Amino acid sequence: MQMRRVLKIGLFLLVAGLIGGAIVKMNQTLSVKQEQAAKRQKRPDLSPIQFTKPTNPAQDMIDGKPTLIILFDPDCEHCQYEAEQLQTHHQAFAKASVYLLTTQTPARAQAFSLHYGLDTLAMMHVGTLTREESYRAFGATSVPHIFIYGSDGQLRKEYKGETMIEALLNAL
Amino acid sequence: MASIFANLQYSILLRFVLLCIVAALLSWSFQYLLISDTLYYNAFANQLSYERIKNMIDEGHHWIWLGNIFIPIIYGIKLTFITICLGLGYFFAKSRFNFSIFFNLAIFSELIFLLPILIKLLWFLFIKTDYDLNDLTLFYPLSLLNLVDAQTIPRYWLAPLQMLNLFEIAYWFLLAYGVADATGLSFKRSFGLVMSSYGVGLVLWVVLVMFLTITYS
Numbered sequence: 001m002q003m004r005r006v007l008k009i010g011l012f013l014l015v016a017g018l019i020g021g022a023i024v025k026m027n028q029t030l031s032v033k034q035e036q037a038a039k040r041q042k043r044p045d046l047s048p049i050q051f052t053k054p055t056n057p058a059q060d061m062i063d064g065k066p067t068l069i070i071l072f073d074p075d076c077e078h079c080q081y082e083a084e085q086l087q088t089h090h091q092a093f094a095k096a097s098v099y100l101l102t103t104q105t106p107a108r109a110q111a112f113s114l115h116y117g118l119d120t121l122a123m124m125h126v127g128t129l130t131r132e133e134s135y136r137a138f139g140a141t142s143v144p145h146i147f148i149y150g151s152d153g154q155l156r157k158e159y160k161g162e163t164m165i166e167a168l169l170n171a172l
Numbered sequence: 173m174a175s176i177f178a179n180l181q182y183s184i185l186l187r188f189v190l191l192c193i194v195a196a197l198l199s200w201s202f203q204y205l206l207i208s209d210t211l212y213y214n215a216f217a218n219q220l221s222y223e224r225i226k227n228m229i230d231e232g233h234h235w236i237w238l239g240n241i242f243i244p245i246i247y248g249i250k251l252t253f254i255t256i257c258l259g260l261g262y263f264f265a266k267s268r269f270n271f272s273i274f275f276n277l278a279i280f281s282e283l284i285f286l287l288p289i290l291i292k293l294l295w296f297l298f299i300k301t302d303y304d305l306n307d308l309t310l311f312y313p314l315s316l317l318n319l320v321d322a323q324t325i326p327r328y329w330l331a332p333l334q335m336l337n338l339f340e341i342a343y344w345f346l347l348a349y350g351v352a353d354a355t356g357l358s359f360k361r362s363f364g365l366v367m368s369s370y371g372v373g374l375v376l377w378v379v380l381v382m383f384l385t386i387t388y389s
Contacts, residue, residue, distance in 0.1 A: 008264055015372055022383045026328075029386050081224070140388075164221040 036139035040158075043067055043149040044137040046099060051127040052110045053119060060097045064151040066172045068098045071138060071145040074112040078162035079144045083116040089165045090121045096172055100126045103134050148172060184272060187279045188251070192244045198289045199239065206296050206308060215305040247282070253377075254278040254370060258347070261369025262355060277350035281343055288313045288339050314338040328385040332378045344370070 046057035046069075060067055072079035086098060100118065102109050106128050113119045113126035129137075138145070146159040148171040157171035209229050216225050258274040291313040296303050310322045310330065315337035322330060344366055352362035 004264060004267060011260070015376060018376065019379050022379045026383055026386045033386075159219060161219065162224065163219050164224070166221075167219055 033139060040138060040147065041155045043069075043153040043155075046127075048133060049099075049101060049127040049129050050106055051125050052106065052113045053125070055125045055127070057097070057099070057125075066096045066151050066156075067149040067153075068093070068096060068168060068172070069138075069147040069149070070098065070100045071134065071141050071143055072100055072102050072112075073143045074102060074104055074108050076143050080116070082144050082162055083112070083118065085165050086124065087117050087121070090124065092165065092169055093123050093172075096123060098124050100124065101134070102126075102128055103131045104128065184276055184279065187276070188244075188247070191279055191282060192247055194283075194286060195247065195289075196240050196243050198286060198293065199243065202289070202293055203236065205293065206303075211305050211308075251275060251278045251282065253373060257369040257373035258351065258366070261365040262351070265357070265361070265365055266355070273354045274351075277347065277354060281346045281350060284339055284343050284346055288337065310334075312337055327389055328382045331381045331385065335374075335378060335381075340374075 049057070070079075070082065072082065074080075083100065086093070086100075100113075102112070109126050109128045110119075113124075118124040118126055134141070138147070142160065144162060146157075146163055146168065147155060148157040148159075148168065150156045159167070212229050213222070213225055216228070220228070252275070255271060255275040255278050258277070259269050259271060262274070263269045292311060295311070295313065296308065300307065310317065312318070312334040315334050317330065317333035320333065325333075344363070347366045347370060348359060348363035351357060351365055352359045355362070357365065
């Protein structure tokens with residue numbers, strides 16, 4: 001009888017602890033996400049990013065160019081398709097800057113850039129950032145994840161997953 | 173005590189298989205009668221090209237059988253979880269534990285959750301015939317979600333509001349009736365046992381679903 005009572009109390013405390021802990025954690029996660037969502041409304045500072053070719057992201061703002069930021073992974077099939085499409089329709093992006101960013105190594109980013117012919121296109125910039133930098137700037141994301149910022153640096157559109165070129169151009 | 177649940181223990185496996193077959197048939201009817209390629213084209217036309225949507229649909233057709241494999245696995249996990257909850261409640265009430273009686277009861281009571289699937293199927297087949305993928309995902313008959321605008325509430329509230337429905341309440345009563353019948357406890361005491369065991373399990377499940385949605389979406 002005594003044992004059963006101890007078990008009952010123990011189980012109650014365990015369940016209450018689990019629910020309480022989960023609620024606290026959910027609250028924290030929601031506030032972090034809200035902060036990140038607010039931060040994402042403005043184009044993030046791209047200066048810490050290591051690019052595969054000389055790039056000055058600050059110049060876009062001076063030139064009043066809209067910006068496309070694509071978070072990708074070289075192994076992701078949808079990202080590869082997106083890169084192919086960007087290469088094929090690169091002229092449509094002549095008045096914009098396109099940043100393809102990955103958390104993989106600079107060597108892999110370089111290989112990706114070369115493979116899809118992005119290295120020779122003036123408006124395409126492939127770069128790497130650490131997972132922490134990516135999380136701080138964009139929050140938890142899957143790939144590909146596309147952010148389109150206007151010339152004023154404000155977020156115009158956000159796409160999760162592969163997106164056709166027409167949709168990207170419409171948002172520019 | 174002559175109990176309809178205790179007497180049917182021999183057929184647990186058979187009843188589990190029957191439940192899975194009925195669920196698979198409903199799922200197949202849902203896929204065959206309600207989900208067309210056009211739904212996918214309409215849902216993704218703003219983001220994906222025609223060819224890519226077609227590839228996605230073709231790929232989906234290759235893997236459609238996988239959903240049927242998951243039916244017994246999901247039911248197995250769900251029914252075991254409910255059985256453990258009820259078993260623990262009974263253990264605390266009577267210092268006894270009987271897995272098979274409560275598993276049997278869980279299978280029998282689970283049939284009530286096939287009703288909303290059937291209603292949903294008939295609803296979109298005959299009443300709301302102009303629907304999109306979003307409507308199919310969000311609609312749950314007689315649930316709290318129908319009382320709010322699903323488009324305006326945060327995503328993590330969708331599952332809890334879907335789970336709070338009249339079928340769920342009927343399920344609590346069915347479980348309580350089954351517990352009373354199988355154990356000889358009064359209905360009132362059985363209802364209390366269901367709420368303090370399965371009810372707590374359900375709250376834990378709702379919190380887990382919300383937690384995963386908030387963390388990973």
